Structures are given as structure tokens and as C-alpha cells.
Amino acid sequence: MNEAWRRLGPALLYLALALPATLILNLAFVNFHAPDDYDHVKRAYTLVHDPFRAVTPPGHSTGAMIDTGLTDYVAAQRPVAVLAPRPLPQAQAAAFRSASQMRWSGVQRFSEMSGAISYFPILYAPQTVALELGRWMGATVEESVFWARLANGLVGIALAALGLRLLPFGHSLALVVLLLPRTLLQFASNSADPILYGLALIVTAMGLQATGRLKPLAHNGLAAVALFVAASVRPPIAALGFTPMVQAIRNRQWPGLLLLGLSVAAAASWALMITTQVVELRCGAGGSPIAPRLAAFATGWPWLIGHSFADRGVYYFTSFIGHYGWGDGPNGRLSYLLPPWMYVSAVALLMIGLRNDVRTPARLDRLARLSLAAGAAGVVLITFLAMYVACRGPLQTISGVQGRYFVPALFAIAPAISGLAPAARDRLQSLFPILLGVWVTACVIAMSLQAQMLYRL
DSSP: OOHHHHHHHHHHHHHHHHHHHHHHHHHOOOOSTTTHHHHHHHHHHTTSSSOOOOOOOOOSOOEEEEEEEHHHHHHHHHHHHTTOSSSSHHHHHHHHGGGGGGOOOSSSEEEHHHHHGOGGGGHHHHHHHHHHHHHHHHHHHHHHHHHHHHHHHHHHHHHHHHHHHOOOOOHHHHHHHHSSHHHHHHSSSSOOOHHHHHHHHHHHHHHHHHOTSOOOHHHHHHHHHHHHHHHSSSSSGGGGGHHHHHEEEEETOOOOHHHHHHHHHHHHHHHHHHHHHOEEEETEEESSSSSSHHHHHHHHHHHHHHHHHHHHHHHHEEEEEOOSSSTTTTTBBEEOOOHHHHHEEEEHHHHHHHHHHHOOOOOOOOHHHHHEEEEEEEHHHHHHHHHHHHOOSSSSSSSSGGGGHHHHHHHHHHHHHHHHHOOOOOOHHHHHHHHHHHHHHHHHHHHHHHHHTTOOO
């Protein structure tokens, strides 16, 4: 029984902190406050309205046909949500004040969403259910989008808690990453990140677990489904499949290995197919062959990635820990930072999490550690490759990469370093849950108060 409770501890701690934090931040922050939020909502809408139809009118980036009630609401909400300079023009301010009364029209018009249209839509099912429920009940667009935010965050929290329960070790670092200010704000949004993070953690954990009560084929099948759903939205997550594949080979689970391989192949096929169809005028990408870009990356990736970190390392760090508003991903700029104490304390907690995991007793052989490290490196490498292919920025720096894209890699790093220097449990490890709880509470209160100033006309 004690062992069962020990394994449940990290998941219960996460639920105790993440659930109230997500609910409070949902109430404090306006709809569409997180990067690309409204494009994610539009993609959720398309799940039951031509999910695989990409539309590219002349002179536009790729998009889809969206209900005019939603597009009008986006237009009214956008200047405030993205933290445009104040004061707003009188017409924009009036539109924002009236946005809460806008309703679904049942009429569609074209709307650009070149990034989100490339995401396989099944991940948005919780948001789609909330949006369609709102439409069916006659709710306003604002109410429907808010319900979608809640559904998205709650499902993401449930998946992350399951991942923590399945993860045999590496909990401390994973907990800190899941409770960073940026992560909490993403969980209180319509972003794909909450469900992606939960699925990435589950894939990592299942690669380290024995099959347990599940038959090997069912165990690997569930990991394959999670891997496909995540990698078909964010292809770099496919690299996390390396650990469960290695374990399947070692255990001679050939049908399971086949399922894992097919899930990665299916996600890669979707990404390659949709990439050739999408036009993104902002990034200068569209419809052109990707082979030359792949060849250029293959020969110059160390220099490209190294130069990108040298040029935008500070941006990667701040966009990983957290910021307000959308920022400017293609150009690597953030306009509204968190209070300085959050960045300093976040680094301290990350160091404590690393220390705790290194000291935690963990039985993990060298091959398993190497597979985790290789998966983490693959996430980073493919992230830069994907942005290099999709976003045609400056030749020296790969545009569009944000710090939060590295979160799945840390889910693999956490167990990889666990038990490298095992030691008896000390006072700092015992105090860690309290420190984390106090810190999360302080961050949520500070961000909620700041939101009242940031989003006020």
C-alpha cells in the first residue's frame, strides 16, 4: 500500500496544484491570451466541419471555412488578447465591448490559419465537443470558447496526471516543468500544448514500464495511439517513441514494435502531405518543394542550431519560463515579461528538481538511459528542422522556435538522469512539495492580478 501511495504522490500533488491554478487563470485571463489561441479554436471547429479541407485563396495564407460568428468574435477580441498598444482606436474598443454578445451564425467564410490547419484535428476533440455543445445550446461564442478552454485544460491535466502516475521516476523535474508560469497559462488556453504535454509524458512513461496488467500488444498499442495523436500535431514528439521502440525490440514484442513504427510513419506522412499544401505568407513558405531545405539542414544543422541558440537563447529561456501575450515568434521578441522574481525562482526550482531526480534511487540500465537521451535530442533536432522547413526566415537563424517547444524533451531527460547519484532522502527533497506549492500559489496570484491591468481597455 505504501508503494502504491508513493507512486500516486506526484500525480496527486500535480492535481492539487494544477486544477485550482487552471480554474483561477481561466477566470483571470481573457479568451485568446496565449500564442495562436484563436487559430486552435478555429481548428477545433473544423473537426466536424470539413476537417481535412485546406483552402488557399489567391493572396492569402492557407485557412479554412469558419462560422462568421467565430471569425467576428476573433476580430473583436484580437487587439486586446494579443496586447496591442493602448489606447485602442474607438472602433476597436467598441467592437471588443460588444464581443461578449456575439453568437454563432451558421454561415461560413474563409479565415486564415496556416499553422493550425497543418495539425491533425483529432487532438482538438475536447474543444470541439464544448464548441458544438455551445452552438447547440444557443450560447454566445465567448461562452463556447471559454467552455472549450476549460475542456482543453482539464483533459490536459488528466493526461499529465496519468503520465506522472505511470512514470517510474523523474517526477521532480517533470512537476516543475508542468507548473511553470508559461505551462500554466497554456493550460488555461485553447492551445494544443496541454494535451500534447500529457500525451508526451504518457509515451515516455510507457516506454519505461513493464506491460503490467496489459498484454504487450495492448500496452504498445496505447503508446502508439498517444504517439500518433501527439506527433501528427507536433512532429518532433515522434522522437519520444524511440524509448518504447527500444524496449519492444529488447522484449521481442514485434507486433508492438510494428504498431509504434506505423504510428510514427502515419504522423510523418500527414506532416509531409500537409506541408506541401500550406502557404504561410508571413514566413515566406508555401507550396514549394521541401527537398532543398531538407538537404540544406542535413549538411548545416550544427551551425544553424548553434547560431540560433547564440542569437535567441534569451528568447528561448523567457518563452520557456513564461510571458504575457503572444510575442513575436518568427522574430524572437517578447513585449510583456513576467516579474523578474519568477524567472529567478523558476531556475532555482528547476535546479532543485534536477538534483532531486539525480539523487532518487532508480534502476535504469544504460541502454534505456541512452534511448531517453536520444529521444530528447531528437525532439530538439526535429523542432529546428520543422521550423527551418516551414518558416523561411533569415538564413543564419531558424525562425519560429519557442522555448515551450522543448518541454517534451525534458520529460525524457527527467527519467534519464534519475538515479545517477543515488543518496538518502534529505530535508530539501522532503520540503520540495511545500516549496513547489508556495511558488505556484504566488505565481498564480501575481499573474491573475497582473491580468486585470494588462487586458483592461
